[in-house]
Amino acid sequence: MRDNTHKTTRAAVFTDEVLARAAELARDFYQPVWTGASGEESTGESVARHLEAAAALLETDGWTRTCNYGPDANAELPAIESMSTQAMVREVLLAVREETAPGPRTLSVSLDHASRGEDGDSDTRDVAYQVLNRVVRALTGHDQALATAWTERLHRTREDVLDLLAAGARFARTYGPGAAEAPQAA
Numbered sequence: 001m002r003d004n005t006h007k008t009t010r011a012a013v014f015t016d017e018v019l020a021r022a023a024e025l026a027r028d029f030y031q032p033v034w035t036g037a038s039g040e041e042s043t044g045e046s047v048a049r050h051l052e053a054a055a056a057l058l059e060t061d062g063w064t065r066t067c068n069y070g071p072d073a074n075a076e077l078p079a080i081e082s083m084s085t086q087a088m089v090r091e092v093l094l095a096v097r098e099e100t101a102p103g104p105r106t107l108s109v110s111l112d113h114a115s116r117g118e119d120g121d122s123d124t125r126d127v128a129y130q131v132l133n134r135v136v137r138a139l140t141g142h143d144q145a146l147a148t149a150w151t152e153r154l155h156r157t158r159e160d161v162l163d164l165l166a167a168g169a170r171f172a173r174t175y176g177p178g179a180a181e182a183p184q185a186a
């Protein structure tokens with residue numbers, strides 16, 4: 001004979017009221033496109049400026065499809081055991097300098113770097129991603145398409161990415177909060 005006491009006690013914890021509250025939390029968790037992690041709404045203009053700042057970085061420093069976070073496969077790394085402290089510090093500083101030097105950026109890196117300047121912040125960055133995702137979804141017709149994945153396709157070009165950023169800025173100005181009067185979708 002099975003003891004159903006444990007089963008009844010566990011079921012009592014997950015009451016209909018608990019499940020109803022979970023449904024409220026799930027519904028409340030949805031964030032509109034124009035609201036960032038701070039909980040504040042960004043204007044279409046501020047998101048457009050962020051996108052344009054990211055595009056300017058790509059124009060100046062170049063674009064790369066993906067990042068290479070590891071050493072070159074052919075590079076020989078020095079043997080740490082045989083290095084002096086001074087040599088180790090020099091290698092670390094050279095690595096930091098190389099990683100932070102201007103150079104080709106991915107879409108993600110350009111959006112992140114633009115959030116550190118005068119034309120953006122972490123909210124406008126996050127909203128910019130949402131805007132670009134919507135633009136790519138409208139372009140591809142796929143409801144799960146992501147702008148970062150779209151820009152990482154082998155055949156994608158720098159011009160394609162700059163066009164996407166320009167389209168995102170245009171979309172933000174036209175449809176975002178603060179737009180004079182957003183056109184109605186057909």
